Amino acid sequence: MSLFGAMTTAISGINAQSRSLGHISDNLANSQTTGFKRIDSNFTDLVTQSSSNGHSPGSVIARPDFTNTVQGTVEQSENPLGLAIGGQGFFSVAQSRGTAGGLPLFDERQFYTRAGDFRMDRDGYLVNGSNYFLQGWPVNGEGVVDRTTLAPVRVSQEVFNPIATSVIEMSANLPALDPPATPADAKTYSTQVQIYDQVGNRNPVTVTFAQMTDGTPRGWNMTITPNPVLGGVDVPVIFGTNGTIESFNGVTGLANTAVDFPFEMDFGLGNQPITLNLGRFGVAQGITQYAGRDFSLRNLSQNGVPPGGYSGLAVRDNGDIVVNYDNGQSRTVARVPLVSFSDADKLQRLDGQGFMRTVESGEAQVTDVASNGVGKLVVGALEKSNVDIGTEFTKLIVAQRAYTANTKLVTAADEMLQDTINMKR
Structure with a gap:
């Protein structure tokens, strides 16, 4: 029994070292694969019979020992959409199972990856090199994040719609002058601001301050031109x-x-209400009158926006995906x-550095990058494979020698059995 047991044990050793060699070969083959996690070998002894009086040969098996939680080197990338995770966590991704109307249909199952080599495909989806689609929380037009939904991120390259001007803010200093002796002595100062109508056209509007000629100290008349439909002519301002x-x-x-002055303009598209903000009563803010030789404009801004074309895509450190337009918006x-798991090493591995949740891994915990306490996002970078080639070659030598030793044991057991058989002769 011992000879047969020794041979059986040696064969199990050969099988175990073969599996170990398979793990090593997988690691070496993927040493340059983005986001790849190496597979170590965990050798486990199986005992058939063992006591204080005797021990029978057992066997050994080599189980994979996954390193999903071991960080790979983070390197800068020329791809501005490249993403790496520093620490624990995974990207939530989707996988296409076909198309409909030229757009992908997505598998209802949830997938995860550390491979952040994302790029934008022709349909505007962010896809990595293994064709996994990056998922994110949608953000509406008001900037509110919907944390109840995870969906593939799709970027529209449509034009940024224009925004009509509704508020003008003005900050300036009118010089502290004595009341004019005659109307001809009155000082007048003007400044112009470009405002946008409902379709994004720029229209010049001039704000003029003229000294009152009725002897009122520190008095000015404000006029807005071209003449508004409502308001804007000789509005008295007293300091x-x-x-x-x-x-x-x-x-x-x-x-x-607040010192707000509402008026309406018509640029051929109907009345456009606008509010001119000149600061606050009794506060040195907005329009003031201090000593000086001339009119001093500090700020003149408006909230209108012209139409803008798509100019690029960026990802911020907090995970926000931002579309930039050529109008500066x-x-x-x-x-x-x-996404984090209680035991990420128990995730099911898939093709293309993908993973799926298992019972042993625990539930997926989806959290915000800025407050998750798990990992941080590194933008414009990629996580390389966590395989160390030098270490793998060392393991390769050991596995090769162990394999050879087990084959020698099979040969020795075979020769001893042959000697036993020859005893009959």
């Missing part, structure tokens, strides 16, 4: 002795309340979360 607005349009406002369309 206090402290240089801040005391009265506007005949109203003495409460301290620290940007829009967040999705946010990439990270």
Whole structure:
């Protein structure tokens, strides 16, 4: 029994070392594969019979020992959409199972990966080199993140719709001058702002301040041209002795309340309501009147936006996917979360560095990059394979020698059995 047992044990050793060689070959073949996690070998002894009086040869098996939680080297990439995870966690991805109407149909199962070599395909989806589609939380037009839904991220390259100007903010200083002796002595200062109508056309609007000629100290008349449909002609502005607005349009406002002037313009598309903000009553903000030689404009801005064409895509450190436009605007369309597991080494491995949840791995925990405490997102980078070639060659030598030793044991057992058989002769 011992000779046969020894031979059986040696054969199990050959099989175990063969599996170990398979793991090593898989590791070496994928040493340059983005996001690949190496497979080590866990040798386990199987005992047939063992006591204080005797021990019979057992066997050995080699089980895979996964390293899904072992970090690979993070390297910078020329791909601006490349993503790497520093620490634990996975990207949530989807897999296509066909097409309909020229667009992919997605498998209902959830998949995960560490391979962040994403690029934008012709349909606007972010896809990695193994054709897994990056999933994220949708973000609506108001910037609100919907954390209840994970969906493949699709980027639209449509034009950014124009936004009509609705607010103008002005900050300037009118010089503190004495009331004009005659109307001819009155000072007038003007500034122009470009505002946008409902279709994105730019239209110049001029705001003019003229000294009052009725002897009112620190008094100015404000005029908006071209003449608005409603309001904007000779609006009185009176400053206090402290240089801040005391009265506007005949109203003495409460301290620290906004000085807003609503008016309407018509650029051929119907009335467009606009509010001109000149600061606050009694506060050195917006329009002031302090000593100086001339009109000093500090700020003149408006909230209108012209139409914009798609100019690029960017990912921020918090996982926001942002579309940039050539009008200087940007829009967040999705946010990439990270997914963690109680035991990530128990995930089911799939083709293309993909994983699926198993009972042993635990439930997927989808969390925000900024607050998950699991890992951080590294933008413009890729996580390389966690395989170390030098270590794998060392394991290869050991496995080769162990395999050879087991074959020698089979040969020795065979010769001893042959000697036993020859005893009959």
